[in-house]
Amino acid sequence: MSSVAGPMMTVMYAFTGRKVVLIMAIAQVIVRSVALVLVQMFFLCRLGRFVSCRVLFIFSNSVVIIGYIITYPFPFSSNPMQPFNETTRTGCSSQIYSCCDTQLxxxxxxxxxxMIITNSFALPSAALSLDTIYSKMIGKIDQDLIQSVFVIAVDIIQIIGPIYGAEVFSSVGLNLIHIINGSVYILGTIVWLMAWRWIRPY
Incomplete structure (x- = not known):
């Protein structure tokens, strides 16, 4: 979260490093606390027995999609990015970012x-519900391989994600990131709905 959001705040809102660190620190405390409670509810309180994991997954995806819509820089809810300040070294520099004059x-x-809602609830609950469903699907066989693949996939996303986000933001701004990421989640939701009956027993 902080790997991309922090630098974006410095560029878009001209926040100083100290202010960004404070915002991200508070956000991280909230995110980790809520995520920890959610995990405990799943594994200690057996939340998966009372809440349908397939419903929770699609609900979580919907929250992420709505989040992308709400934070999309529409003209009526956004302002021009702050110009670069030589003194504080914050704001959008047209020498680095080509979208300074057009990006909101x-x-x-x-x-x-x-950012807090998606990282504390939506993404962890989607991962937990997906993990629960495929664990039920493969049954009592050795799940080490599947779990390893899942962890590796998450690690790859965490490595590539910030690089992709930084490069796209530097090249064309935030709009395209929202469109691409939102489209991926919409596609995933459609695929999930197509498999709705098939995964019903789980």
Missing amino acids: AVNIIPFVVI
Whole structure:
């Protein structure tokens, strides 16, 4: 989360490094606390027995999609990015970013709130529900290989994600990131709905 959001705040809102660190620290505390409670509810309180994992997964995906829509820099909810300040070394420099004159920055409050909600609830609950479903599907066989593949996939995403986000943001701005990521989640949701009856027993 902090690997991309922090630098974006410095560029879009001209926040100083100290302010970004403070915002991200508070956000991380909230995110980790909520995520920890969610995991405990799944494994200690057996939340998966009371909440349908296939419903939770699609609900979590929907939250992420709505988050991308809310934080998309529409003209009515956004402002121009802050110009580069030589003194504080913050803001958008046209020498580095080609989109400084055209890119809008959504209001910081929904940006941070959505970031916290998606990272503390939506993404962890989607991962937990997906993990629960495929664990039930493969049954009592050795799950080490599947779990390893799952962990490796997550690690690859965490490595490639910030690089992809930084490169796209530097080249064309935030809009395309929202469109690409939102489209991926919409596609995933459609595939999930297509398999709805098939995964019903799990």
